[in-house]
Amino acid sequence: MKRIGIIGAGRFGQSLAGSLAEKGAEVLLIDQNRETVQEMSEYVTKAVQGDATNPRALTDAGFQDCDTVVVAIGSNVEGSIMATVNCKELGIPTVVAKAVSDMHGKVLKRVGADIVVYPNKDRATRLARSLLARNPIDLFEIADGVSVAEVAAPEFLIDKTLAEAAVRQKYGVTVLAIRRLADDPRLPRQLIIANGDDKIQREDRLLVFGVDKKIDDLAHDN
Amino acid sequence: MKRIGIIGAGRFGQSLAGSLAEKGAEVLLIDQNRETVQEMSEYVTKAVQGDATNPRALTDAGFQDCDTVVVAIGSNVEGSIMATVNCKELGIPTVVAKAVSDMHGKVLKRVGADIVVYPNKDRATRLARSLLARNPIDLFEIADGVSVAEVAAPEFLIDKTLAEAAVRQKYGVTVLAIRRLADDPRLPRQLIIANGDDKIQREDRLLVFGVDKKIDDLAHDN
């Protein structure tokens, strides 16, 4: 059972604590704000009030026993950097830190953060791509110019099986799954992992993987 | 050429404006803060100071001519809701709004936001999953229990071609690409879109798609 430490319970820290706790992890949380700590104490294993820039506050709370610590302090950039240094000095194997700007991220890396995450920038970049794409409904960039995208099933594929459609040969993208409307319109779409003999239906959306230009061509050939 | 309107240039709005402008879109920006507007004016097509809760400020700035508007106001929840209403009343076809909590998101949907994004929560949920996964280095959840993940190439696959390895038949996951170390260690890994005759090397990381349990099994069989 993994023990994850979280420093800072702002929106990011709270969502993270909640997700981890829901999945059964042991979560240790520290925050300067008493009310936040009280609110969070019913969701996590242990919530403690304290200042993470003080190494003693971290050891009193037991952070040295965590496998991973996430420094989820945002606008208090100095605090985020000092908390990261404290965690590495405590010998914590993996320290993840949230950054609110590229500069902040560079500094965190230099002081020892193993992983830096940029929640606002990541979501904004992904949104920019899906707003500009001609048809894809949503786009996850996997690496430069390569994505997983959800596109409306093109006209010429309707009633063909995936094998007959030969999407990969013709378009150079791999169909991963089909998102099909549920019989009950109040339910979300069902996800059907792609199989050669799945037949594509009108209104289906296809989850595809490939180079962006090829995804665009497929979406465009409607 | 798409014209995208952005309301609010906090971290999310600024990253979004930058990404869109970089990709050649026409970006119109409004923010209450004069300095922010001045800073952003060199990155976007037009940056205007104004209060988005006042419909007149939006029409003076030309927002009614946007295909899509993104309401990127966060902690000023009331402002975010009012700006969203104003956009829908201006007849803007697609309004995307950022939410800072589930409650905020529900209200935005009710007042007409076509798409609601949760930058902190999305990134936190994704991080929670990758922190708890046994081996995957990173995990993108595509839908409930189905993901794209990056895993270390298991021992038994080394020196086999992808076709010989028959990963899909044996493990039920699809290999999408190989991330291979670059010759120059200062460069990031190269991304090789998967092909039957690619031979897997030691230190390769595989980008795979499938049901979480099957991804875990593959990562575990090391």
Ligand SMILES: Nc1ncnc2c1ncn2[C@@H]1O[C@H](COP(=O)(O)OP(=O)(O)OP(=O)(O)O)[C@@H](O)[C@H]1O
């Ligand atoms: N030195 C510190 N020690 C402990 N907790 C801290 C410290 N500095 C800030 N915090 C806490 O971290 C939390 C998040 O910090 P802050 O609000 O500065 O970041 P944010 O980026 O605005 O947060 P978010 O966007 O995740 O809501 C707050 O609850 C705050 O009390």
Ligand SMILES: Nc1ncnc2c1ncn2[C@@H]1O[C@H](COP(=O)(O)OP(=O)(O)OP(=O)(O)O)[C@@H](O)[C@H]1O
């Ligand atoms: N009514 C309004 N009209 C125009 N701009 C506004 C209005 N209300 C807030 N803003 C601007 O929106 C921007 C972002 O808002 P705010 O700081 O409240 O959200 P945030 O979630 O903390 O931002 P982020 O996390 O994206 O940095 C600020 O630059 C602010 O000046």
